Amino acid sequence: MTKIHPSAIVDPRAELDSSVEVGPYSIIGPHVQIGAGTVVGPHVVIEGHTTIGRDNQIFQFSSIGAQPQDKKWAGEPTRLEIGDRNTIREFCTFNTGTVQDQGVTRLGNDNWMSAYVHLAHDCQVGSNTIFSNNAQLAGHVQVGDWAILSGFAGVHQFCKIGAHAFIGMYTSLTQDVPPYVLVSGNPAGARGINVEGLKRRGFSRTEIDAIRNAYKLVYRSGLTLEEAKAALLEEEQAAPQAAPCVQAMREFLGVASRGIVR
Known part of the structure; x- marks a missing residue:
């Protein structure tokens, strides 16, 4: 001692x-x-x-x-x-x-x-x-592996932040953030996927493309969350080499309790 x-x-x-x-x-x-x-x-x-x-x-x-x-x-x-x-x-x-x-x-x-x-x-x-x-x-609050919270980001109680997500500076977060998603603003809005972070962590081009497609299904297709989960399951089956990435997004939607940042 x-x-x-x-x-x-x-x-x-x-x-x-x-x-x-x-x-x-x-x-x-x-x-x-x-x-x-x-x-x-x-x-x-x-x-x-x-x-x-x-x-x-x-x-x-x-x-x-x-x-x-x-x-x-x-x-x-x-x-x-x-x-x-x-x-x-x-x-x-x-x-x-x-x-x-x-x-x-x-x-x-x-x-x-x-x-x-x-x-x-x-x-x-x-x-x-x-x-x-x-x-x-x-x-x-729950925060997944490899997530990044920028300066002065504030997270409301009971929110969930998925793995590899990126929260921008001064973001006020009152809803859940799925894996891989980049959000910023006050109130927070989804701005795409955390491409740079995924590249730095060794994600393959196939995996990043699958994550980008999953993001489009959730955020750009006009589907409800239930419809998006069904579509993501089809994506998993169509691209088994990237299935774990898409599965992580789909499973997160199943446990999101405060709604997801749109």
Whole structure:
């Protein structure tokens, strides 16, 4: 425990790997578990029933694991779970969950969370996402793998954002965003698919063409969502080499609960 600064306050009941570093004036509560290689900067508060994995870097002035900002919370021991290799920049605020949902807020692996990012209670964020400065999630929001939220994007409670979606700067999001879709504006509108992101992640030309066709069926064909789901199923069967991409879009439409951004 020689890497804990003398001015840090670490509760003796906290479970920290011997390789964890804790900077000056940070405070770590009794129900916190932190895995190997994680670095906690100065003036960080980590509290609540919080589990943090390996090789994370948490920058100064972040508040991790505080009680949910929900008036229904009555002191239940809800949780925050953070995976491995995440970068959490200055002034981030991640809250624990509520018993009205799963009781846990989750952040996966290899995410880049820029300064002032807020993850409210019960949010479920996947892996390899990028949140730019001041991206804000209200409670119960779900964000798929590889999604990108630009600066000052704000997401209404219970919204879902699919994998590989891109949310533009200052976007006010009150409905669900299917996988691969690029949205921007206030109110948000669909602007096409996240082509550049898909290319960077190694999607083939066949897969990108299939995703573009799926987008046209949902957004440009005049079909209802039920009709679009049926048409997407036909697309899966017609192009089996790209079927998983189209399937992801179709299945998302089946679970979208707030309607999709048009």
